[in-house]
Amino acid sequence: MTMAESAASRAEVLRTRDLVGWAVADPAGATVGTVSDLLIGRDGRVRFLAVKRGLLGSTVLIPVEELDWGEQSMRLNRWLDADVRRLPPYDGDRPLDGEVVAEMERAHPRFYGPPLPFDALENQGTPQIVPLREARGFRLPKDAPNLRGWTVFGEDNERVGVVEDMLVDPHLMKVMYLDVDVADDLFRLRDDRHVVVPMEFVELRERGEDAWVHVLTAREIAALPAYTGGALDPLIEKRVIQAFSRESSSPALPPEHQASLRPRESRVDLPPPPLPERHADESYPDERYPDEPPPLPRRSDADY
Template sequence: METGAITQYVDVAQLVLYAFWIFFAGLIYYLLRENHREGYPMDPGRANGPKTDGWPAVPKSKTYRLANGHEVLSPDPARADGDYQGEPVNGWIGAPLEPVGDPLLAGVGPGAWARRADVPDMTYEGEAKIVPLRVAGDHGVAVQDIDPRGLPVIGADREQAGVVSDLWVDKSEMMFRYLEVALPVGGSVLLPINFARIRKDGVQVHALLSDQFARVPATRHPEQITLLEEEKITAYYGAGTLYATPQRQEPML
């Protein structure tokens, strides 16, 4: 027999190959199982509707200790889903949800949001990660870019919704996340930077009409934003891309 042969039909290389196949199959199973810690079991959104565990089944809950000392459970059976106000357009499972009440705040379609932690995202040093420039004095707008502070914010109806009063910077990623918009009725709201088109003559926002800025969800702290508040604010503008006007829900042709 050749070197490494165990019998005439089995050798060490063959056993190593089989062992690799078994290991790789186990790795795939493990990764699929860990992937079910978030988003499962799937809920159809109907009372007494079927819940889908998928394959493999949802693993047992595991406790994770965060850098700030808090502990989270994943999956967490007691964790509440995001609130929404909607009803299915048909009786069959999986039918689209039609918003009830204010469609921008209904939490359905492009306005859906997840119930994230109601605490600010933090830097490695333990400071609030996203803050306005009036707090992060060591940050600023690049000289080659347009500084939007003082520019009017124009809604989809081409009417002025307010004026940019400040920018909120992500100190970890070194990029702007929000524009702070001062409203003519008083107070201010945040505008996610990805919904804004900054030009020399103003900031264009296609997602909302000018009067809809007044109902943007507010932050609890004037110079901080929590993960949950980020979800709700972004969802409001996302809902506007479909529900800001009745015409947006109709076919384009």
Template sequence: MNAAYIVGTFDVAELAFLTFLGFFIALVFYLNRESRREGYPLEDEDTGRIHPIKITDGDKKVFQLPNGRGTYVPEDVARDDINVPAVQAFRAAGAPLVPTGNPMIDGMGPAAWANRSKYPDLTFDGRPRIVPIAQSHELVIAPNDPQLVGWTVIGADKQVVGKVSDVWVDQAEHIIRYLEVETTSGKKVLAPMPVAVVQTKGFFGDRPELVEIDAITAAQFEDVPAIETAGIITRYEEDRIQAYFGGGYMYATPERSEAWL
């Protein structure tokens, strides 16, 4: 009898093949479940109906939060509201939405935000990461650089918004994240530093010192999402503020949302 046979005509080669086949099927099944641990079960875009959970849907992913904040399960948060102030451009599945209100406030298109956690981003040692520069860990603006506080701020329409009242810095990255702007009406709002253009006096000293923020107009600064606690900005508030200014590049003026050609 051939020693390669195990039982009857069932040999080692067949055992190796079936073992590999079973392992491969289990691997495909496992990878499919792992790829569906976030964002599942699916929900209908128009009605909000949640589709039944399938055997290929994985268990919920649980994140361990730092600094003793417990755990976080993405699917445990409230579902997004599907009743948005917009209408479909045409009757077809997946058709783009045309805003009917103020898209920068309603979170449409590039002004959309995520429902991030309502606590501040932290440094590795648990301190608020983004704070006014006076509350930072001995961070200062270099003496040769523009100090910015007190500088005039203008909007996309070249109208005066107000003045820079403070500078918010990132204690982990050591960069300026936001400019605190006090508008002419007395309201204080935060503007992301990446949308600001600093204009100095120039080589000949013939230009005024100012900060231009061309994302939105001067009047639209009054509707910038405000922070709830002075000196602290949460991740949720950061997403709202950055979405507002980002959306301004498409919605701040009527011509921005039109085609170039």
């Protein structure tokens, strides 16, 4: 430790340059990056720390409330390294004006939004909605179209982006959402913005390989909370459902216009039906397989 570093570690009031280079770790002790800058609001309060993730990694903003200060190091009090990876990159050349801050809070409510109630701080239970590629045993019908790459349009006929993937509920064996890669000109943050759209509000047009979203315009869809991959965060799902419900006088499209991508059932993927109880003579048809003939009657010893 140099003399300057020793003096900084004993100082009660630190300068910005004293903090640059401090390591930031998560609660498990994994290093997530180093401090590269401090961002101060017009009220004079430190709002964010800019944290550089590795030599070639991006810079992200971490709210100062999420950090515990130590001796020339900081520790996140809740977020893990995997959570920090979900943060949008920070561009130091662009000012954090009110619109950008509002978009951060809207797109990433778990990280930048107002304080959440206790029951929303953590994901509860086993993940239910997952990308199709991660759903074990899930199969689409053979004649179902592959929606990846289809163009997505909003209620105003403006282009939103393209379909990246489908999100499914393996327990219900149903496609629940489209993962939409949003066009860059519809938002201000410099991230690879994805949002999810409920299938019941989507109309598929196979001839043009288009997916038309009802109720919300293109910019309203782009303003939905960001989907950052993996199992769908219940908080994000709740905000998406609220957005469509607020703008819709009816819960969904009429059934004849809804996109239908129900998968085929499989005995391997679904739990087998319970075995029926047999009668003493076992001479009635098997109810599980009504097309099969009834079993042959038992033979007695006298028949041989």
